Amino acid sequence: MKYAYFRLPIFVRMLLVGFSFILLFGGLIHAAEPNTYRTLFDGIWWAIVTAATVGYGDFVPKTMLGKFLGIALILFGTGFISAYFAALSASAISRENALLHGNVAYTKEGHVVVVGWNERVRELLKQLTAAHPSFTFVIVDATLDVLPVSYNQVHFIKGNPTYDSILQKANVAKAKMIVITADQHKNELDADMASILTLLSAKGINPDIYAIIEILTTQQVNNAKLAGADEIIQTNQLSSFSIINSLQSPGISPLIEQLLYRLGENCFQFLDPPDELVGQTMAESSRILLNQQILLIGIIREGVPFMNPSPLFTIQQSDRLFVLKHH
Incomplete structure (x- = not known):
């Protein structure tokens, strides 16, 4: 706990120092000129406006002590506020560069x-x-x-x-x-x-x-x-498969490429067989799925693929259907 402050990022420490200056000078000006700064909040407001160099002029020190406090705040507090924003900007730029160059760890999940x-x-x-x-x-x-x-x-x-x-x-x-x-x-x-x-x-x-x-x-x-x-x-x-099929059937490679490329319109998927297909043949299942704009290509049974099986091939509950689905 003793050194916890020094483990904080530099811009956090500077922010704490800046707030300390604001609270300190806000309290001092309230104590020095209670008739002008009737509440502690008035003093803090004056300190913030002065340190930020905004200078609305709604509160102005009247006494010599109050003016000396204003000078001290301008000399010290304004420097800390400016340094804080400079450190904050430098930190943001540094993190952006680290992110851009791949030096920031990823903390989310499910990616x-x-x-x-x-x-x-x-x-x-x-x-x-x-x-x-x-x-x-x-x-x-x-x-x-x-x-x-x-x-x-x-x-x-x-x-x-x-x-x-x-x-x-x-x-x-x-x-x-x-x-x-x-x-x-x-x-x-x-x-x-x-x-x-x-x-x-x-x-x-x-x-x-x-x-x-x-x-x-x-x-x-x-x-x-x-x-x-x-x-x-x-x-x-x-690649060899595509070349071989092009040699055997010239012109087929653009069709294969289009089929694989058009992810937004068609995609290959695995589906669990709905109850209505269990016990049906491949031919009957294909007809039912085509009405839903789904092309049945093959069956995965116990990890073994059956691509374009016999029309009499019967679908079981544990099978997975390999399909081309139109969105």
């Missing part, structure tokens, strides 16, 4: 941590901030000095995401999801190893966080699973 900065992350933010204004993101990257985009829902942390201290600044412990993208400045193997190390660090801090990781090499997929990845996105396989 999505995104590791790495690249065009994939830029597109992710562009679409999700527009489609889901309630989502909040924390971008963690060691290569950026300033985040090149500005969204109200996005916070930037500069640093190596494999360090626990950096992930703690991103408040991974209170985040609901983490998306780990491949480092574009490394070769594929090194990028995958760095991603898996980041995943291990994140899971060490928050074992329940839902982790989506981008893996570039097939050899590291199993390691990512062992590290606790909930979803693995194999970017190179997705």
Whole structure:
């Protein structure tokens, strides 16, 4: 308690000193000229107006002692008030710079941590901030000095995401999801190893966080699973899939791209089967869902995907429906 005052921020201490000057001189002028300053509040009002250099002139010292008090307040009190506002401005600018350069820890919860900065992350933010204004993101990257985009829902942390201290600044412990993208400045193997190390660090801090990781090499997929990845996105396989389908059916890639891109109009989702679909065939379920502008693509049963199964495939209560839903 003895040193609690000195632990306060400088602008708070200066504010306390300034208020002390106001109260002191307000009380002194009230005692020195009780006929002019009939109440303590009158004295405090005069002290504030004088120290702020406003000078309304509604209260003016009449005696020599009162005038000396006015001089003392102007010399000392005004300096403290000016210094306080200067310190307050400097503190605000300093915090704004720290926030801009990724040096301020994130304290809220329920956010999505995104590791790495690249065009994939830029597109992710562009679409999700527009489609889901309630989502909040924390971008963690060691290569950026300033985040090149500005969204109200996005916070930037500069640093190596494999360090626990950096992930703690991103408040991974209170985040609901983490998306780990491949480092574009490394070769594929090194990028995958760095991603898996980041995943291990994140899971060490928050074992329940839902982790989506981008893996570039097939050899590291199993390691990512062992590290606790909930979803693995194999970017190179997705690119290869698009190229193969374009070679087999020229012109198909723009359709695939449009289908995946138009998040605002269509989106892939998992749905629990409504009671009316339990026991129905794939063909009958597709017909019912189409009337609701929902395209049934596949079924997830006990973790095993069945894409475009037989029309006679029967839906069970425990299944999850993989659909394309029109908003």
